[in-house]
Amino acid sequence: NDGYKLWLQYLPFENKAITEYYGDYLDNTVLLGKSPTHDVIQKELELAYSGFFDKNPGNISRTSVGSGLLWIAKFGDLPKEIRETITDHAQSLNDEGYLLHYLKGKLIVSSKTDIGLLYGTFALLKKIQTRQKLEDLHEISNPKIQKRLLNHWDNLNRTVERGFAGFSIWNWHRLPQHIDQQYIDYARANASIGINGTSITNVNANALVLTPEYLEKAAALADAFRPYGIKVYLTARFNAPMVLDNLPTADPLDPKVQQWWKDKTKEIYNYIPDFGGFLVKADSEGQPGPHNYGRTQADGANMLADAVKPFGGIVMWRAFVYNEHTPTDRIRQAYDEFKPLDGKFRDNVIVQVKNGPLDFQPREPFHPLFGAMPETPLMMEFQITKEYLGQDTHWVNLATMWEEVLKSDTYAKGPGSPVSKVVDGSLHNYKLTGIAGVSNIGTDRNWTGHHTAQADWFAFGQLAWNPEQNIDNIGEDWIRMTFSNDTEVIKTIKGIMMNSYEILVNYMTPLGLHHIMARSHHWGPGPWVTGGGRDDWTATYYHKANSDSIGFDRTEKGSNALAQYAPEWKETWGDAESIPLEFLLWFHRVPWDKKLSTGNTLWNEMALRYQKGVEGARWMQKEWSKLEGSIDPERFSHIASFLNIQVNEAEWWRDACLLYFGQYSKMPLPAGVEAPKHDLTYYLNFKRNFVPGI
Numbered sequence: 001n002d003g004y005k006l007w008l009q010y011l012p013f014e015n016k017a018i019t020e021y022y023g024d025y026l027d028n029t030v031l032l033g034k035s036p037t038h039d040v041i042q043k044e045l046e047l048a049y050s051g052f053f054d055k056n057p058g059n060i061s062r063t064s065v066g067s068g069l070l071w072i073a074k075f076g077d078l079p080k081e082i083r084e085t086i087t088d089h090a091q092s093l094n095d096e097g098y099l100l101h102y103l104k105g106k107l108i109v110s111s112k113t114d115i116g117l118l119y120g121t122f123a124l125l126k127k128i129q130t131r132q133k134l135e136d137l138h139e140i141s142n143p144k145i146q147k148r149l150l151n152h153w154d155n156l157n158r159t160v161e162r163g164f165a166g167f168s169i170w171n172w173h174r175l176p177q178h179i180d181q182q183y184i185d186y187a188r189a190n191a192s193i194g195i196n197g198t199s200i201t202n203v204n205a206n207a208l209v210l211t212p213e214y215l216e217k218a219a220a221l222a223d224a225f226r227p228y229g230i231k232v233y234l235t236a237r238f239n240a241p242m243v244l245d246n247l248p249t250a251d252p253l254d255p256k257v258q259q260w261w262k263d264k265t266k267e268i269y270n271y272i273p274d275f276g277g278f279l280v281k282a283d284s285e286g287q288p289g290p291h292n293y294g295r296t297q298a299d300g301a302n303m304l305a306d307a308v309k310p311f312g313g314i315v316m317w318r319a320f321v322y323n324e325h326t327p328t329d330r331i332r333q334a335y336d337e338f339k340p341l342d343g344k345f346r347d348n349v350i351v352q353v354k355n356g357p358l359d360f361q362p363r364e365p366f367h368p369l370f371g372a373m374p375e376t377p378l379m380m381e382f383q384i385t386k387e388y389l390g391q392d393t394h395w396v397n398l399a400t401m402w403e404e405v406l407k408s409d410t411y412a413k414g415p416g417s418p419v420s421k422v423v424d425g426s427l428h429n430y431k432l433t434g435i436a437g438v439s440n441i442g443t444d445r446n447w448t449g450h451h452t453a454q455a456d457w458f459a460f461g462q463l464a465w466n467p468e469q470n471i472d473n474i475g476e477d478w479i480r481m482t483f484s485n486d487t488e489v490i491k492t493i494k495g496i497m498m499n500s501y502e503i504l505v506n507y508m509t510p511l512g513l514h515h516i517m518a519r520s521h522h523w524g525p526g527p528w529v530t531g532g533g534r535d536d537w538t539a540t541y542y543h544k545a546n547s548d549s550i551g552f553d554r555t556e557k558g559s560n561a562l563a564q565y566a567p568e569w570k571e572t573w574g575d576a577e578s579i580p581l582e583f584l585l586w587f588h589r590v591p592w593d594k595k596l597s598t599g600n601t602l603w604n605e606m607a608l609r610y611q612k613g614v615e616g617a618r619w620m621q622k623e624w625s626k627l628e629g630s631i632d633p634e635r636f637s638h639i640a641s642f643l644n645i646q647v648n649e650a651e652w653w654r655d656a657c658l659l660y661f662g663q664y665s666k667m668p669l670p671a672g673v674e675a676p677k678h679d680l681t682y683y684l685n686f687k688r689n690f691v692p693g694i
């Protein structure tokens with residue numbers, strides 16, 4: 001098993017009783033209605049059937065038959081007598097929602113729309129994959145977030161920015177004529193978890209994608225994805241009018257520029273009639289933007305919004321805007337820039353905000369813009385690819401981090417105003433809602449490099465559908481669908497998953513440390529990174545270690561980034577004595593010999609946490625080894641070898657960071673912390689010339 005089938009393994013039923021139980025339904029299936037999506041549904045049912053029963057699928061009836069036990073049809077397509085039994089329930093369905101309902105010997109999967117029916121079918125298959133009892137089913141499910149997107153940071157030359165699982169799956173050279181099976185399987189996988197949009201190009205955008213040659217190719221992808229309910233979005237390079245058509249300016253208030261975008265947009269819609277809209281990174285890390293013309297982010301976004309408006313498109317405008325020439329703390333800048341623009345964006349603009357104010361670190365407090373923009377829809381951007389979290393070889397369950405962020409209380413409307421309710425729109429009554437995950441997939445046979453990184457893609461989809469879903473259940477479903485329904489296997493893998501996040505934070509960035517990775521590629525430790533072109537891309541800018549203390553003072557005595565949060569947070573995080581230790585050095589400078597609430601000095605606590613992280617990684621390895629024989633050998637040894645790497649790299653992180661910081665603390669390692677294997681010079685030079693990546 002090479003993992004290509006992801007969580008859609010449709011593993012054979014383990015015994016006769018289970019085979020017969022589900023066989024009753026699956027051998028008596030009625031699928032009513034006609035559309036390309038119905039054909040997709042039929043194919044998926046057949047694929048699942050051949051997996052479950054290990055034989056060719058029987059006929060699925062496409063006309064009403066009295067003997068049907070499993071009915072899959074839109075509400076309007078159901079025979080009257082069945083339809084009447086679910087009328088009340090069907091009222092509460094939205095356009096993408098589905099209903100699973102058991103009644104008097106019949107199981108009904110229904111919806112208002114074709115896509116809702118596809119989602120319902122996948123939901124049913126999930127119930128079967130996770131061995132649930134069908135007679136208990138009474139489920140109505142509507143997605144809580146409207147736009148649920150993957151963001152691919154894929155370049156036109158097929159490299160993937162921060163991609164660690166091979167090259168881009170978009171083979172531009174062969175498009176539009178060749179539609180690879182992988183595109184179809186991509187769409188199936190995404191539809192199975194409710195993803196309904198994909199932005200296929202890097203946010204560090206190449207204007208070429210807006211030329212007819214590429215639009216034709218993007219249109220071919222859009223055609224392939226359409227039956228699966230997935231819309232295509234493109235990244236727009238802000239100065240495209242200059243790059244592609246030699247306009248003298250890209251000033252968003254210039255009528256000629258505005259007209260250029262209107263014409264370009266019309267052209268795009270000729271190729272892709274249901275084009276979703278633009279995703280834009282502007283005025284950030286060298287990308288052009290409205291700042292170049294003294295204009296605001298709203299001016300830039302609104303120009304594009306006006307262009308897509310007549311066609312029903314949207315603009316996702318990223319808040320990841322910061323500048324090395326701005327003297328304030330980098331993490332303050334997005335809020336300082338966007339907060340005053342609240343209410344100034346068109347109604348088809350949604351501002352896309354990273355989960356934290358810095359940049360996808362192992363642990364950050366939630367971004368202070370959440371809760372601060374009641375008049376402007378905000379969408380969440382998570383990074384599924386693990387740029388700062390060990391990249392392809394570390395096993396870490398990202399859902400744990402995402403849940404922590406989504407559950408954080410913004411206090412925007414008093415206690416009980418979590419980030420999840422900002423994102424699902426309920427807190428501020430946003431008319432437009434969205435969530436994006438920076439994709440972790442590539443041409444690797446198993447899509448994601450690490451088999452277990454498939455779980456992050458899966459969990460992202462589940463949380464996009466419902467950001468308040470329980471991550472334990474998400475994890476368990478994934479294990480059952482991907483590996484096995486065996487109780488021991490589930491228990492062991494779930495144990496590893498649910499502990500993996502804290503373990504990684506401990507061996508990388510305990511106590512609120514951040515951005516101490518190696519320069520530029522961000523793989524491995526680099527607390528010594530300093531100097532170079534941009535201060536705000538170094539480690540020393542963030543940890544500021546010296547012989548007295550370490551940490552970034554973000555209280556009013558320091559950068560006062562803390563003031564961007566609600567007063568409740570100022571109270572919790574503002575006091576170095578009582579702040580939860582996971583954010584201590586994010587908000588405070590703390591003397592090395594300061595006694596913490598744990599009874600340890602800061603230095604000892606740091607060292608012990610690094611050690612604990614290493615021990616955690618070893619524990620993960622030991623737990624996994626118990627599964628030999630219960631998991632297919634190919635995936636078992638693939639994961640085992642990656643765990644080896646993870647343990648080695650956890651030790652590397654611990655040793656390098658403790659040696660480096662130890663120069664400042666000048667304190668000995670406390671009992672229980674293993675002595676580093678080498679001296680600091682070794683780590684400074686270790687893997688220096690190696691460029692990780694694909």
Ligand code: BDP
Pocket residue numbers: 161162203204281285320359360387
């Ligand atoms: C950072 C990445 C960089 C991205 C940037 C972004 O290092 O490659 O272009 O985020 O989100 O995390 O735009």
